[in-house]
Amino acid sequence: MLDKSTYMSDVQSGVYDRKFEHYKVRQNARIVTIGRGLTGLYERQAKVVDISVAGAGLELSHCIGLPKHYYLMIEGFPNRIGCAEIYRKDRKVGVKFIAQIDEHLIHKMIRSDYFKTK
Structure with a gap:
């Protein structure tokens, strides 16, 4: 039987100890x-x-009732x-991704954000 204390526990992984380059964007998204x-x-x-x-910074209208784990769907990307x-x-x-996303996706997002503001 699974001990409740281990459900969704914080697993230490080397991937979150590393530093990754962050890119400033202004993309609409949905939290599911x-x-x-x-x-x-x-x-x-x-x-x-x-x-x-490995992660992202988000702004929301409010955080009331927001759980600690969820899905992020960025507008224009499947x-x-x-x-x-x-935090x-x-x-x-601030969120960390459960699995790293492809850097190609980030570059597409940066390009779409750049051309959207022009």
């Missing part, structure tokens, strides 16, 4: 959470303000990125 008892999917709007292959929250301060949230 799963309800208690797998009762349904819930979405809220967010903005990605910086990103690396990927659903699993996230674990590492929360007011409306700003």
Whole structure:
């Protein structure tokens, strides 16, 4: 039987000890959470303000009821990125990705963000 103390425990991994280059972006996104008892999917709007292959900084309208684990879906990209929250301060949230994302995706995001502001 699985001990409850190990469910969603913080696993130490060398990938989060390394530093990755962060890129400033302003991408609209959605945070997708799963309800208690797998009762349904819930979405809220967010903005990605910086990103690396291992994590991102987000801005939300509010953090009330936001769990520690969720999916990030960035507008214009089909990927659903699993996230674990590492800090929360007011409306700003920092997340680490459960699995590193492809650097090619980040470069596409930077290019789309650049041309969107022109």
